Amino acid sequence: MTPLDTLRAYEPGQWTRPENCASQTPLPIDEGDRVGVVLFNLGGPSTLDEVEPFLYRLLMDPRLFDLPVGGRMRRWLAKSVAYLRGGTLRERYELIGGASPVPRRAQEQATVLQSHLDARYGDPAGVKFRVYSAMRYGRPFMEEAAADMEADGVDEVVLVPSYPQYSTGTTGSALAYWKALGARGERPSWPTTVVPEYAANPKYVQALSERIDEALQRFPRHVREEVALVFSAHGAVFGTQGPGKAPYCCHVHSTVEQVMQHRGRDRPFRTAFQSLIGPSHWLTPSTPDTIAALADQGQRAVLVVPVSFVTDHVNIRYDLDVDVRETAEAHGVDYFEVTAGLNTHPLFIEALGEATLAQLDVPTDANQPRHRGDGHTRAYPLRPFHQLPWHTVTRDGPCPTCGRQRGARRWTRPDRPAQPETSTDRPASPPDERSSPAAESRSKEDS
Numbered sequence: 001m002t003p004l005d006t007l008r009a010y011e012p013g014q015w016t017r018p019e020n021c022a023s024q025t026p027l028p029i030d031e032g033d034r035v036g037v038v039l040f041n042l043g044g045p046s047t048l049d050e051v052e053p054f055l056y057r058l059l060m061d062p063r064l065f066d067l068p069v070g071g072r073m074r075r076w077l078a079k080s081v082a083y084l085r086g087g088t089l090r091e092r093y094e095l096i097g098g099a100s101p102v103p104r105r106a107q108e109q110a111t112v113l114q115s116h117l118d119a120r121y122g123d124p125a126g127v128k129f130r131v132y133s134a135m136r137y138g139r140p141f142m143e144e145a146a147a148d149m150e151a152d153g154v155d156e157v158v159l160v161p162s163y164p165q166y167s168t169g170t171t172g173s174a175l176a177y178w179k180a181l182g183a184r185g186e187r188p189s190w191p192t193t194v195v196p197e198y199a200a201n202p203k204y205v206q207a208l209s210e211r212i213d214e215a216l217q218r219f220p221r222h223v224r225e226e227v228a229l230v231f232s233a234h235g236a237v238f239g240t241q242g243p244g245k246a247p248y249c250c251h252v253h254s255t256v257e258q259v260m261q262h263r264g265r266d267r268p269f270r271t272a273f274q275s276l277i278g279p280s281h282w283l284t285p286s287t288p289d290t291i292a293a294l295a296d297q298g299q300r301a302v303l304v305v306p307v308s309f310v311t312d313h314v315n316i317r318y319d320l321d322v323d324v325r326e327t328a329e330a331h332g333v334d335y336f337e338v339t340a341g342l343n344t345h346p347l348f349i350e351a352l353g354e355a356t357l358a359q360l361d362v363p364t365d366a367n368q369p370r371h372r373g374d375g376h377t378r379a380y381p382l383r384p385f386h387q388l389p390w391h392t393v394t395r396d397g398p399c400p401t402c403g404r405q406r407g408a409r410r411w412t413r414p415d416r417p418a419q420p421e422t423s424t425d426r427p428a429s430p431p432d433e434r435s436s437p438a439a440e441s442r443s444k445e446d447s
Helices: 003-009 048-059 071-095 102-125 142-152 168-183 202-216 221-226 248-262 287-296 319-330 346-357 368-372 437-446
Strands: 034-041 128-135 156-161 192-194 228-234 269-274 301-306 335-338 390-392 406-409
Touching: 003 071, 003 168, 034 102, 034 142, 034 168, 048 071, 102 128, 102 346, 128 142, 142 168, 156 168, 156 346, 202 248, 202 301, 202 346, 221 301, 228 248, 228 287, 248 269, 248 390, 248 406, 269 287, 287 301, 287 319, 301 319, 319 335
Parallel strands: 034 128, 034 156, 156 192, 228 269, 228 301, 301 335
Antiparallel strands: 390 406
């Protein structure tokens, strides 16, 4: 399906929720079945020659960029912008190794996840797993993954995003594209289930925390206790957030809250967003503005934590590690680091495995073989996604960005009933104030 075909088939409001694209209930699996796991990602150019085609496909996606033009006009605009921006983007890729690290890292994740699923769950249940890396805007495309699954004789399919937090422009776009391929007869039809998000999975949270600990070791010993954390998430259009819309900002804040709870709120932190190109109003505060504000308040040591990218990425290795670093240094930040991508961190692979198995009704109890793993293996049983209750977004309740009360799904208390969306959502105080221990102290004194 070409980008123009995708644009012509797009209808606002169509296939905007995961449940509209695939079931969220577990699939029954029989002994001897072969389960295909589609690990989908944004993708990236594997060579410098692929930069412009990649950028063109990205700009043609109406779920990522809702522009007031369509058809051939949008095609012309996307090609023009891809040409104009392509040179700059090629230079950035040259600085980080000559290509996007996403395709290679994503394939490594797929390979390691397949081995993990087979060894931990497949062998005891008599089930085979096959994990396929599938990209939305680059190779291997989702059509290629579907063709490989058909050739491999897959019986059932689990769709697993490489985006822990659900966003219309990332997970939503990939699921809608997968649905459209089926509707057009461009891929086979399988019994399919989907994992919409795992933003508060304890192993994903612990993996992020361990990356923080690793990065803190790069700071001189005498400043480590002074380091402030800036959690940086990829951008999303502000108008797509809020009650009844995509919960991306709520999921991001849920992840940050769980990480800081895991760490005992050991240092000050902020949450920020990286804006993308285009005239849209992106989520705020921006990462550069947040670091500049910290520097103006006298903060001299900052660690940036990419919270929504799970592989090394140009948005990390260049935008944060080069561009934002220059901003930090210009504002007087003396010590600046960026955490490594999760890539194949063992705990992150286990989180993906848990998200997959929770959506399958396998011939044996999936919880039994989990004792060999790392982390929180015995702290919670695996339950289907739709049975998990929700976290409040932060410990004080509402999302600091949109004011909604309900955050990411809660893995650790599956027996707790889910709380319905309320009509009393209220704006919360800015994350700057809520994240500071000093602000917490002032709040206690005020009460």
